[in-house]
Amino acid sequence: MRRGTEDAIPPEAFLSSYPDEIRTLAETLRAVVRHAATDAIERVRLGWRLIGYDLPVGRRTVYFAWVAPEQIHVHLGWQHGTFLSDPERMLEGAHLRLKKVRFTTFRPGDEIAEGALVRFTEEAARLAAMSREERLALTLDRDWGPVERPAT
Secondary structure, X not given: OOOOOOOOOOHHHHHOOOOHHHHHXXXXXXXXXXXXXXXXXXXXXXXXXXXXXXXXXXXXXXXXXXXEEOOOOEEEEEXXXXXXXXXXXXXXXXXXXXXXXXXXXXXXXXXXXXXXXXXXXXXXXXXXXXXXXXXXXXXXHOOOOOOOOOOO
């Protein structure tokens, strides 16, 4: 038995306590992850109050994404989000000074750019399968564009 599966609950049961609009958003975001990473393992992580996604990499799994519902919105996030290419500045988390993760937040009625979210998730899956050294090399090779400097 895989670690943590002895008390596993299905995502649908986890989401049942949320308002209908939040549950619908969470289901849409779950579908995005499943579409982008078909081999991802979906598991409710009760302690974190989210649905987490792991990828099989060799003989182990790596955590790479999550769907986190709250009473007024739902987050879709990626563990190595700082490495994601985000030219349209859709990702949140830098303002919170989060070191690695980035996420998006959706409220009922928000438009969900599924194409962009699929691309983020596919890229996040590739990044999660890399070694720390490979991710660092990717960062060093990336053209980050012009650096904005604060006005003096």
